[in-house]
Amino acid sequence: MSVLILVLPFIDVLTEVGLASAYPQLYARYESTLRASTVIAAGPLAAVLSGWLWGMITRRYGIRFALYAAVLGWSGAVVAMALTLDSFAPMVAARVVHGAFAAGFAAVPFIAVTALSSDHGMRTHKMSRIEIAASVGAISGPLMVGSGIVLAPRFTLLAVAAVPAVFILLHLLVLEPHELTGDRAPAESSPSDANAHTRMKAGFSPGILLPVAYASLVALVLSAFESLVPTVTEMLTGAPLLGKTLTVAFEITVVLGIAVKARHPGVRRMLPVSVAAGLALSLIVADLPVVLLTCLVVLGFGIGAQVTMGNELAAQTVRSSGEHGMGIYSTLRITGSFMGPLFLSIPFPAVLGALMAVSVLGVLPIQVATRAYPFVRCGPTIVEAEGHGRESRRSKNTFSG
Numbered sequence: 001m002s003v004l005i006l007v008l009p010f011i012d013v014l015t016e017v018g019l020a021s022a023y024p025q026l027y028a029r030y031e032s033t034l035r036a037s038t039v040i041a042a043g044p045l046a047a048v049l050s051g052w053l054w055g056m057i058t059r060r061y062g063i064r065f066a067l068y069a070a071v072l073g074w075s076g077a078v079v080a081m082a083l084t085l086d087s088f089a090p091m092v093a094a095r096v097v098h099g100a101f102a103a104g105f106a107a108v109p110f111i112a113v114t115a116l117s118s119d120h121g122m123r124t125h126k127m128s129r130i131e132i133a134a135s136v137g138a139i140s141g142p143l144m145v146g147s148g149i150v151l152a153p154r155f156t157l158l159a160v161a162a163v164p165a166v167f168i169l170l171h172l173l174v175l176e177p178h179e180l181t182g183d184r185a186p187a188e189s190s191p192s193d194a195n196a197h198t199r200m201k202a203g204f205s206p207g208i209l210l211p212v213a214y215a216s217l218v219a220l221v222l223s224a225f226e227s228l229v230p231t232v233t234e235m236l237t238g239a240p241l242l243g244k245t246l247t248v249a250f251e252i253t254v255v256l257g258i259a260v261k262a263r264h265p266g267v268r269r270m271l272p273v274s275v276a277a278g279l280a281l282s283l284i285v286a287d288l289p290v291v292l293l294t295c296l297v298v299l300g301f302g303i304g305a306q307v308t309m310g311n312e313l314a315a316q317t318v319r320s321s322g323e324h325g326m327g328i329y330s331t332l333r334i335t336g337s338f339m340g341p342l343f344l345s346i347p348f349p350a351v352l353g354a355l356m357a358v359s360v361l362g363v364l365p366i367q368v369a370t371r372a373y374p375f376v377r378c379g380p381t382i383v384e385a386e387g388h389g390r391e392s393r394r395s396k397n398t399f400s401g
Contacts, residue, residue, distance in 0.1 A: 004167050004168065007167050008071070008108070009105060009130050010137040011137065011160065012102050013138050016141070017145075018146045020141075020223065020227045020341065021227070021247045022150070022230075023230060024231050024234045026040070029086070033345045034342075036341075037227075037341040037342045037343075037345055038092060039088070041341045042092050043095045043098050044099060044334060044337035046096045046099025046100045047103040047106065048337075050100040054070070054108055057069065066104060066108045067104075074098065074105060075161040076161075077101055078161035079161045080094035081095065082153075082154045082157035082161070085153055109130050138254070139252055142244040208332075214313055214365040215307075215314070216336035219336035220336030221306075221336075222254070222337075224341065224344065224351070225250060225296070225340075226247065227340070228296070230247045231344060232292070233246050235348070236289040251300065254303055256300075257304025258304040258305070259304075261304070265312055267313050267369070267370070269370075271306055271309055272360065272363050273360065275362075278299045278302060279355055282349075282352050313365075
């Protein structure tokens with residue numbers, strides 16, 4: 001697999017999580033919680049709205065064109081972010097453009113793996129490498145980008161913008177002739193396929209709305225935490241680098257939660273309730289800095305487990321829709337990501353209560369799904385559940401991003 005396909009999700013998640021961890025610095029720059037939150041949220045919102053375009057671009061112009069277009073647009077937008085850092089409106093506009101091309105960073109690598117690998121086992125292996133790259137980006141973002149924004153914000157953004165462009169130059173002549181050429185997306189995604197219309201209709205089954213609703217609530221809590229942890233740490237300690245370090249610790253617990261839950265399949269109603277209980281405890285100990293920060297970091301494990309459980313719920317409720325159903329879920333599940341940073345406009349510690357309410361709401365789509373779809377499993381089950389666990393590991397998102 002081309003190294004470029006691994007670099008794209010790594011650098012994109014690294015940038016998004018790093019920028020989220022720099023919320024305190026953005027607040028100091030714009031002197032408004034709403035403006036700081038808007039700068040962070042604009043990118044994920046644009047990614048959600050433009051994600052569908054990249055499948056069409058890949059089918060029409062090929063994987064190589066889509067990759068290079070995504071990289072050039074993404075890098076140009078990050079350069080614009082560096083140049084407009086002091087002006088709120090131009091910065092938001094640059095973030096919107098950045099998010100639109102970031103959607104390509106998320107979509108095109110998976111499309112490329114599907115197009116260039118015919119063996120299912122090989123596809124799964126390559127997709128797992130993409131997810132690992134994204135997870136490494138989430139863990140590295142607060143220290144590499146977040147700390148860089150504290151010390152030298154413009155230089156950090158310009159350096160980040162250069163990374164994917166440099167990889168294109170380095171690998172332009174190294175790629176195998178058959179890799180990333182004008183190959184179109186796989187035949188099963190082609191509009192000319194006689195069964196494409198039928199599969200697309202199946203993909204829009206109402207059952208998709210249940211895992212999308214649940215995953216969106218989880219994404220909201222995750223993206224809020226990625227800004228909340230450094231903000232609360234810096235508020236209590238006055239140490240920006242400590243805030244970035246604890247954000248890294250939080251991202252590590254998220255990845256651990258994802259991995260552990262993937263090995264223990266089953267849709268469990270009590271998981272969102274457990275996260276809500278942890279948030280309630282954090283609210284109670286809000287006056288005890290060490291205990292509070294420990295609670296916030298540990299809660300990453302439960303949030304990560306919910307990420308995997310959202311994928312399990314999707315794999316079961318939309319299983320009759322095939323890959324189209326999971327594709328639609330993968331596109332829509334991050335809709336909560338742009339709402340999370342906006343929650344930081346709520347004063348601390350009331351924001352903990354708001355996130356607790358969001359976690360409790362996560363029980364509702366699970367409850368509806370288990371009643372509407374009797375085949376949704378609520379615990380460790382048959383061999384089929386192991387397949388869903390493997391699909392979860394392949395489909396998870398580091399909302400770190």
